Amino acid sequence: MSIDRAQVRHVARLARLALSEEEEERFAAQLGNVLEYVERLQAVDVSGVEPLGFAGDATAPLPLREDEPQPCLPREKVLSQAPEQNGEAFLVPRILE
Amino acid sequence: MKADLLPLSLVSEALASGTVPADALLEAFLARIRALDGRLHAFLRLTENEAWAAAKASVQRRANGKALGPLDGVPIALKDIFCMEGVETCCGSRILRGYHPPYDATVVRKLRQAGAVIVGKTNMDEFAMGSSTENSAFGPTANPWDLTRSPGGSSGGSAAAVAARLVPGAFGTDTGGSIRQPAALVGCVGLKPTYGRVSRFGVIAFASSLDQVGPFAQDVKGVAHLLGAVAGHDPNDQTSSERPVPDYASALDKGVRGLRIGVPPEYFGEGLAPEVEKAVRAGIESLRAQGCEVRETPLPNSPHAIATYYIVATAEASSNLARYDGVRYGHRAKASQLLEMYEKTRAEGFGAEVKRRIMLGTYALSAGYYDAYYLRAQKVRALIRRDFDQAFASVDAVISPTSPTTAFRLGEKMDDPLAMYLNDVYTVPVNLAGLPGISLPCGFDSKGLPIGLQLIGRPFDEETLLRIARAAEPAEQRLPPILEGR
Numbered sequence: 001m002s003i004d005r006a007q008v009r010h011v012a013r014l015a016r017l018a019l020s021e022e023e024e025e026r027f028a029a030q031l032g033n034v035l036e037y038v039e040r041l042q043a044v045d046v047s048g049v050e051p052l053g054f055a056g057d058a059t060a061p062l063p064l065r066e067d068e069p070q071p072c073l074p075r076e077k078v079l080s081q082a083p084e085q086n087g088e089a090f091l092v093p094r095i096l097e
Numbered sequence: 098m099k100a101d102l103l104p105l106s107l108v109s110e111a112l113a114s115g116t117v118p119a120d121a122l123l124e125a126f127l128a129r130i131r132a133l134d135g136r137l138h139a140f141l142r143l144t145e146n147e148a149w150a151a152a153k154a155s156v157q158r159r160a161n162g163k164a165l166g167p168l169d170g171v172p173i174a175l176k177d178i179f180c181m182e183g184v185e186t187c188c189g190s191r192i193l194r195g196y197h198p199p200y201d202a203t204v205v206r207k208l209r210q211a212g213a214v215i216v217g218k219t220n221m222d223e224f225a226m227g228s229s230t231e232n233s234a235f236g237p238t239a240n241p242w243d244l245t246r247s248p249g250g251s252s253g254g255s256a257a258a259v260a261a262r263l264v265p266g267a268f269g270t271d272t273g274g275s276i277r278q279p280a281a282l283v284g285c286v287g288l289k290p291t292y293g294r295v296s297r298f299g300v301i302a303f304a305s306s307l308d309q310v311g312p313f314a315q316d317v318k319g320v321a322h323l324l325g326a327v328a329g330h331d332p333n334d335q336t337s338s339e340r341p342v343p344d345y346a347s348a349l350d351k352g353v354r355g356l357r358i359g360v361p362p363e364y365f366g367e368g369l370a371p372e373v374e375k376a377v378r379a380g381i382e383s384l385r386a387q388g389c390e391v392r393e394t395p396l397p398n399s400p401h402a403i404a405t406y407y408i409v410a411t412a413e414a415s416s417n418l419a420r421y422d423g424v425r426y427g428h429r430a431k432a433s434q435l436l437e438m439y440e441k442t443r444a445e446g447f448g449a450e451v452k453r454r455i456m457l458g459t460y461a462l463s464a465g466y467y468d469a470y471y472l473r474a475q476k477v478r479a480l481i482r483r484d485f486d487q488a489f490a491s492v493d494a495v496i497s498p499t500s501p502t503t504a505f506r507l508g509e510k511m512d513d514p515l516a517m518y519l520n521d522v523y524t525v526p527v528n529l530a531g532l533p534g535i536s537l538p539c540g541f542d543s544k545g546l547p548i549g550l551q552l553i554g555r556p557f558d559e560e561t562l563l564r565i566a567r568a569a570e571p572a573e574q575r576l577p578p579i580l581e582g583r
Contacts, residue, residue, distance in 0.1 A: 003460075007460075008456070011456050011459050011460045011463065012456065014459050014463060015415060015443075015455050015456060015459040016419075016422070016436070016439040016440050016443055017440060017443050017444055017447070017452060017455060017456070018437075018440035018441050018443070018444040019444065019452075023449075023452070027452070027453060027456055030453060030514055031453070031456060031457055031460065033514070033515055034407060034457060034514065034515060034518075035457075035460075037403075037404060037407075037515055038404040038407060038408055038470070038474075040401065040404055041401060041404050041405065041408075041470075041473050041474060041477055042469075042473070044398070044401055044473075044476075044477050044480070046473060046476035046477060046480070049476040049479050049480060050476070050479060051472055051475030051476050051478070051479060052475055052476075052478045052479035052482055053306060053475055054306055055292050055306060055307075055478075055482060055528075055529065055530055055531025056292055056293045056336055056338070056531060057293050057338045057340070057556065057557070058556070060338065060339065060340070062335055062336065063330065063332075063335070063337075063338075063339050065332060073199050073200060077199040078199055078425075080197075080199070081196060081197065081198075081199065081425065081426040081427075082424070082425055082426060083423060083424075083426075083427075083428070083429035084429070090424050090425055092424055092435055092438070093432060093433055093434055093435050093437075093438050094433075094434075094435070095435050
C-alpha cells in the first residue's frame with residue numbers, strides 16, 4: 001500500500017496541518033509503511049462480527065444523571081488561557097471579508 | 098534501609114509508625130531529585146510549595162491522631178497529562194507550553210484528599226504517543242539502569258522517577274502499554290486498571306476508548322494503595338464505572354493456590370528476546386510452585402492487535418487533537434487568515450510523531466477508507482476481546498512478557514516508527530479489550546537490565562490480578578546503579 005504526495009497533501013488539509021515539502025515526502029514513505037503493515041487486517045475473517053467501539057463495563061449500562069444545570073468555570077478563568085481574548089470572547093482572525 | 102529507599106507500602110508503614118515524619122521524608126526525596134534528576138530528566142517541573150504544605154499538614158494530622166490512610170504523607174509524582182489548577186501542564190507538547198489549567202483532574206483531587214504529597218509533573222512522550230519518552234518536546238528521559246537507554250514510554254518520566262527512588266509512587270496513563278512497558282523497562286510495578294475503573298476527568302485525551310489512568314510503585318502492595326485512592330465513579334467522567342471499589346490491599350496475601358493461569362502461545366513467538374522468555378517462564382514456574390494451575394490458553398487474534406490499535410488509536414487521536422487550534426489555549430501561530438492560523442499553529446505546535454498519527458487517523462477516517470480501515474479494525478477488536486472472554490471462562494489470569502526486549506538505546510528506534518510500535522505487541526491487546534493488566538519485575542538480562550512480566554485479568558477483577566502479582570513479585574529489590582553512585 002503506497003501513498004503519494006498528493007494524498008498526503010489532501011489528508012494534511014483535512015487535518016489542518018501545514019506540512020513542509022520535506023515532511024510531505026517523509027510522511028508519504030512512513031505512512032505507506034504503516035499502511036502496508038495494517039493491510040494484514042484485510043485477511044482476517046470478520047464476517048458476521050459486530051464492531052466493538054467501546055470496551056467498557058459490558059454488564060452495567062453507563063450511569064445516567066438528571067439533566068440539571070451545574071455551575072461552570074468562571075468566564076475570566078477560562079479566557080485567561082486564550083492566546084487572544086477581549087474579556088468577553090475568544091478572538092480569531094477575520095473569517096469573512 | 099533508609100525510609101526513602103523503601104517500596105511504597107513500607108514508606109507508608111514508616112510514616113504510620115512515626116519512624117519518619119512526612120516533612121523529613123519529603124526533604125530526602127527532594128534532595129535525591131536535586132542530586133539525580135539532572136541526569137535522568139524524569140521531571141518536567143516540581144510543585145515544591147504544594148508539596149511542603151501537604152507534608153506539613155500530614156505531620157499535623159498524625160500529631161492529632163487524624164491520619165487519612167496509607168497515602169498520608171507519601172510523595173507522589175504525576176505524569177504531565179494530569180491537569181492541576183494553576184500548574185503548567187504541557188502533555189509533553191510545545192502546543193500546550195504555558196497552559197495553566199483552570200481546574201484539577203479528579204485523580205489530583207482524590208490524591209490530595211488521601212493526604213498524598215504531590216511533588217511534581219513527569220516527562221512523557223508528546224500527548225502520550227510513543228514508547229520511549231523521546232517524543233517529548235522537552236527532551237528524553239534516561240533509564241536509571243543505563244543512562245544511554247530509554248525508560249520506555251509514554252509514561253517514562255513517572256517510571257524512571259519510581260525506579261530511581263525519586264518518589265515512592267507515581268501515576269501515568271496507559272493507552273497501548275504506556276504504564277506497563279516503561280514499568281518493565283525500569284524494573285518497577287505498573288498497573289493499567291480496567292477501562293472505566295479510574296476517572297479520566299482532567300486527563301488530557303489521546304484515544305478515548307483506550308486511555309486509562311494507573312499507578313507505579315516498587316511493590317505490588319504500594320500499587321494497591323495507589324489504585325484504592327483513585328478508583329471509583331466520577332460524575333464528571335461518563336465512562337467511569339459505578340461498581341464499588343474493594344479494599345485492594347487487604348486481599349493481597351490470600352495466596353494463589355488453586356488459581357488458574359493461562360499461557361498464550363502467541364505471546365511467546367517470533368521477536369521475543371530469549372533472555373526475556375527465560376525470565377518470564379521462570380516467573381510462571383514460581384507461580385506453579387505456589388499452587389497455581391498453569392495451562393496453555395490460545396489468544397489467536399492477538400497477532401492482529403498492533404495493526405488494529407494503530408487504526409483505532411490514531412483515528413480517535415485525530416479527532417481528540419482537533420481541539421488544538423490556537424483559539425482557546427496553548428500556542429497560536431501568527432496568521433491573517435483563520436485557516437492559515439489553524440494549519441500553522443498545528444504545524445508549529447506538534448512534533449513529528451503526533452503529526453504522523455494525526456495523518457494516519459485522518460486517513461483511516463476519510464471518505465472512501467472508513468470501512469476498509471476503521472470499521473474493519475473495530476471488528477477485529479471485537480475478535481480480540483472475544484478471545485479474552487473465552488480464555489477467562491477457564492483461567493483466572495493470563496501471563497506473558499510485558500515487552501519483547503529489555504530497554505533499548507535512546508535514538509535506536511526513532512527513525513523507524515513501525516519498529517517502535519512493535520514494542521507494544523503484548524500490551525495493546527489489553528487496552529483493545531478494556532482489561533486490567535499489570536507489569537512486575539521478574540529478573541535481569543545479562544546486561545543487568547530489568548525484565549518485566551505481564552498479568553492480564555478479568556474486567557474489574559484487579560483484586561485477583563494484584564493477588565497473583567504479589568505472589569510473583571521478587572522477594573528482594575535490587576537498586577539501579579545510579580543510586581550507588583555509579
